[in-house]
Amino acid sequence: MVDDRMTAMRKDRMAVLARGSTARLxxxxxxxxxxxxxxxxxxxxxxLVMLRGRVGGTGHAFNLGEASVxxxxxxxxxxxxxxxxxxxRDIAKAKLSAVIDALCSSDDVAARIEMAVIEPIRAxxxxxxxxxxxxxxxxxxxxxxxxxxxx
Amino acid sequence: MIVDxxxxxxxxxxxxxESQSTFRILxxxxxxxxxxxxxxxxxxxxxxxGIAAGAVACxxxxxxxxxxxxxxxxxxxxxRWLAFHxxxxxxxxxxxxxxxxxxxxxxxxxxxRFAQGSHEYPDxxxxxxxxxxxxxxxxxxxxxxxGIKERATIAPRGLPANFVEQWSANRKRFPRxxxxxxxxxxxLACLPRSARLISxxx
Amino acid sequence: xxxxxxxxxxxxxxxxxLLADRRRGNRAVPSLTxxxxxxxxxxxxxxxxxxxxxxxxxxxxxAIKQARGDxxxxxxxxxxxxxxxPRFGHSEPLDTEAMLVQRRISACYKDLPGGQLLGPTFDxxxxxxxxxxxxxxxxxxxxQRVESHESIARVPDILDREGLVEEDYGSDEVAEPGDINQTxxxxxxxxxxxxxxxxxxxxxxxxxxxxxxxxxYARSHPFAGEIRIGEVDVEVFxxxxxxxxxxxxxxxxECQMVNQFKGSAKAPPQFTRGYGLVFGQSERKAMAMSxxxxxxxxxxxxxxxxxxxxxxxxxxxxxxxVQATGFVEHLKLPHYVDFQAELVLVRRMRAEHEDRADxxxxxxxxxxx
Numbered sequence: 001m002v003d004d005r006m007t008a009m010r011k012d013r014m015a016v017l018a019r020g021s022t023a024r025l026x027x028x029x030x031x032x033x034x035x036x037x038x039x040x041x042x043x044x045x046x047x048l049v050m051l052r053g054r055v056g057g058t059g060h061a062f063n064l065g066e067a068s069v070x071x072x073x074x075x076x077x078x079x080x081x082x083x084x085x086x087x088x089r090d091i092a093k094a095k096l097s098a099v100i101d102a103l104c105s106s107d108d109v110a111a112r113i114e115m116a117v118i119e120p121i122r123a124x125x126x127x128x129x130x131x132x133x134x135x136x137x138x139x140x141x142x143x144x145x146x147x148x149x150x151x
Numbered sequence: 152m153i154v155d156x157x158x159x160x161x162x163x164x165x166x167x168x169e170s171q172s173t174f175r176i177l178x179x180x181x182x183x184x185x186x187x188x189x190x191x192x193x194x195x196x197x198x199x200x201g202i203a204a205g206a207v208a209c210x211x212x213x214x215x216x217x218x219x220x221x222x223x224x225x226x227x228x229x230x231r232w233l234a235f236h237x238x239x240x241x242x243x244x245x246x247x248x249x250x251x252x253x254x255x256x257x258x259x260x261x262x263x264r265f266a267q268g269s270h271e272y273p274d275x276x277x278x279x280x281x282x283x284x285x286x287x288x289x290x291x292x293x294x295x296x297x298g299i300k301e302r303a304t305i306a307p308r309g310l311p312a313n314f315v316e317q318w319s320a321n322r323k324r325f326p327r328x329x330x331x332x333x334x335x336x337x338x339l340a341c342l343p344r345s346a347r348l349i350s351x352x353x
Numbered sequence: 354x355x356x357x358x359x360x361x362x363x364x365x366x367x368x369x370x371l372l373a374d375r376r377r378g379n380r381a382v383p384s385l386t387x388x389x390x391x392x393x394x395x396x397x398x399x400x401x402x403x404x405x406x407x408x409x410x411x412x413x414x415x416a417i418k419q420a421r422g423d424x425x426x427x428x429x430x431x432x433x434x435x436x437x438x439p440r441f442g443h444s445e446p447l448d449t450e451a452m453l454v455q456r457r458i459s460a461c462y463k464d465l466p467g468g469q470l471l472g473p474t475f476d477x478x479x480x481x482x483x484x485x486x487x488x489x490x491x492x493x494x495x496x497q498r499v500e501s502h503e504s505i506a507r508v509p510d511i512l513d514r515e516g517l518v519e520e521d522y523g524s525d526e527v528a529e530p531g532d533i534n535q536t537x538x539x540x541x542x543x544x545x546x547x548x549x550x551x552x553x554x555x556x557x558x559x560x561x562x563x564x565x566x567x568x569x570y571a572r573s574h575p576f577a578g579e580i581r582i583g584e585v586d587v588e589v590f591x592x593x594x595x596x597x598x599x600x601x602x603x604x605x606x607e608c609q610m611v612n613q614f615k616g617s618a619k620a621p622p623q624f625t626r627g628y629g630l631v632f633g634q635s636e637r638k639a640m641a642m643s644x645x646x647x648x649x650x651x652x653x654x655x656x657x658x659x660x661x662x663x664x665x666x667x668x669x670x671x672x673x674x675v676q677a678t679g680f681v682e683h684l685k686l687p688h689y690v691d692f693q694a695e696l697v698l699v700r701r702m703r704a705e706h707e708d709r710a711d712x713x714x715x716x717x718x719x720x721x722x
Contacts, residue, residue, distance in 0.1 A: 007596055011596065011597075011599060014598050014599055014600075015599035018599055018601040019601050041160065041162075042166075042236070047440060047441040048407070048438045048439070048440045048441065049440070049441055049442055049443060049444055049587075049589055049600070050440060050443040050444065050532070051408065051443070051447065051587060051603065052445070052447065052530065053446060053447050053449070053548075053630045054446045054447075054449075055544055055545060055548060055628060056609070056626055057449050057450065057507055057609065057628070058507075058510075060530065060545055061446045061530045061545070062530045062545035062546070062548045062549055063530055063531075063532050063533075063534075063545070063549045064447070064548075064605075064630055064632075065403065065406040065407065065549075065552055065553055065632060066406060066407050066408065066440070067407070067408035067409065067444075068408070068409040068412065068438065069589075069600060071441060073159060073235075073593070081159060083591060083593065083598070085441075085591065085598055086600050086601055087587065087601035087603065088409065089409070089411075089412075129453055130500075131497065132453065132455065133453070133500045133502075134497035134498055134499065134500050135494075135495035135496065135497055136455050136456070136470050136500075137470070137497070137498040137499070137500035138495065138496040138498040140469065140470050140471075140498070141468065141469040141470075141471065143463055158593070213439060214440050214441060214442045214443075215440060215535055231592065234592040234593065235592070235593045238439075238440070238441055238442055272537065
């Protein structure tokens with residue numbers, strides 16, 4: 001159970017890092033003031049991921065087309081390991097995301113990073129989603145029946 | 152989730168350059184059958200896998216080429232190491248493997264149980280990477296064929312006992328058939344399916 | 354037959370230089386930025402992404418700039434770049450039901466959960482050129498309306514409840530889906546490989562074929578069950594972590610075409626389905642794709658194959674515009690020797706033809722005399 005919860009938190013953090021903008025991430029990261037030494041285990045490198053859809057939306061998987069991705073894996077001096085993968089071709093973001101992932105092996109640091117970096121970006125992303133939903137909702141058709149003029 | 156750190160270590164330190172130079176050496180070796188060459192890649196595969204076999208695996212295997220491990224290599228750690236450094240996934244069955252890593256060739260399944268390719272697509276066959284005790288000091292085998300000036304002899308130790316019969320059978324399936332990469336420590340030699348075994352002595 | 358000839362290096366170098374010059378055009382006009390292209394020519398970027406088969410807006414924009422706006426050339430550039438990158442793996446299948454919807458309409462049901470959401474569509478514009486866009490007018494933000502977070506069910510799932518639409522292909526993963534990038538095509542292709550080919554197929558080609566099915570060549574009575582555009586999360590399973598990692602979102606367009614079907618020996622009368630899924634906002638392409646997908650299911654559904662849109666070898670072999678342009682444009686390459694051989698042949702045939710004509714007229718003369 002603890003593992004599941006940890007995995008869910010880690011996935012959520014990775015989702016925010018993958019979607020957040022590099023500039024915003026660096027800005028918030030600088031304020032945290034952490035700069036651990038690390039070694040690359042793999043990458044950072046560009047590559048492709050084949051995106052899959054499902055036939056009819058719910059059936060068998062099929063290959064839709066590829067997307068560019070960047071990934072990185074790092075190891076900190078204390079042995080903690082971090083991974084990152086995100087759509088697009090941003091080496092700096094992938095490296096920093098992997099370092100953040102590794103640092104979050106420690107619950108204390110994770111809490112600090114969550115508060116200072118992840119939560120603000122998550123809030124901004126959610127706000128942008130909400131704006132998009134509301135803009136789409138404004139284009140919703142409200143059907144009404146014309147009065148027949150019988151009186 | 153804490154992952155055993157060892158499986159994440161030991162890949163090429165410079166994947167692009169080292170896989171390119173290993174590929175070049177391998178390609179030359181494939182073009183000159185039975186000629187022993189040396190691999191000097193900065194790679195540290197998990198204990199059971201040698202430098203040459205590990206470098207070849209990291210050079211050739213990727214997400215699109217399922218691989219197979221024999222009983223000696225079969226271990227969770229090696230699967231995870233290969234998954235991390237090559238993106239490769241294990242083949243569903245031996246016959247689906249594009250590459251096979253064999254740690255104990257003398258007890259391996261016969262060559263014909265791996266993918267042989269078809270007459271239309273002979274390239275859809277398996278490449279078997281055999282890790283031997285050594286590439287010399289064993290029973291000498293002499294080959295001729297494309298890429299060999301007159302004759303080439305190699306005397307690896309640890310090949311399957313019925314290698315002569317198996318290789319002749321492989322040769323008879325031409326253009327279908329498997330190709331072999333023989334490795335031992337840092338050393339490597341190739342036996343493409345086009346190499347004809349002419350005698351077990353001489 | 355090709356014969357190696359040398360020469361023309363200077364001409365080629367100067368042609369490249371001239372191309373770069375013309376691409377830049379009048380230096381008094383500011384150079385286009387990639388941000389301008391991705392923001393303001395977004396649908397062209399989407400087309401290059403989907404037919405280039407590579408989701409990366411910035412690369413697609415770069416390709417459009419480099420190709421001077423020639424989208425097929427841009428698609429070619431993207432396809433070429435794609436081959437230089439290693440493939441790290443594949444995503445979990447995209448869940449279009451969980452889409453953050455930007456547009457969703459159905460031509461089958463007026464009232465449906467989630468409603469008809471028009472989104473940023475050209476549909477109700479009057480197609481009158483807008484002089485104001487000749488300048489840089491102030492544009493207001495999209496309007497907003499408080500939204501109830503109602504779930505937006507897929508229309509085929511609604512039809513499904515009545516049992517009047519064919520069941521979807523089982524979602525159990527029987528095998529890895531085939532990949533036309535990796536395996537040489539051999540016909541017949543299964544539906545998943547056909548969909549991959551259609552997803553990157555030329556919009557114009559698929560549009561024309563889809564249109565042909567409506568005009569009676571493989572008539573399949575289509576209704577736009579649902580079209581939805583929006584963003585979906587992408588997750589990739591990372592073996593070293595043991596779970597699927599979210600790596601961001603992509604925008605896709607999905608079209609579920611619902612078609613009347615009289616039934617066959619195997620299946621009762623019901624609605625059948627055609628499916629389209631395309632990168633970015635590419636509604637016309639998604640609709641054309643779903644019409645073609647349905648037409649290509651003729652054999653599976655026991656229909657007679659009578660029209661080009663039902664012939665999978667014809668459709669799949671010719672829908673790729675990079676292949677098509679390569680083969681058509683290769684005719685520009687020198688064929689000097691071929692042509693010389695043809696010249697000799699035609700001259701000889703002509704001479705023989707004239708000889709025969711002379712003989713014939715001589716015979717006629719002789720007969721007359």
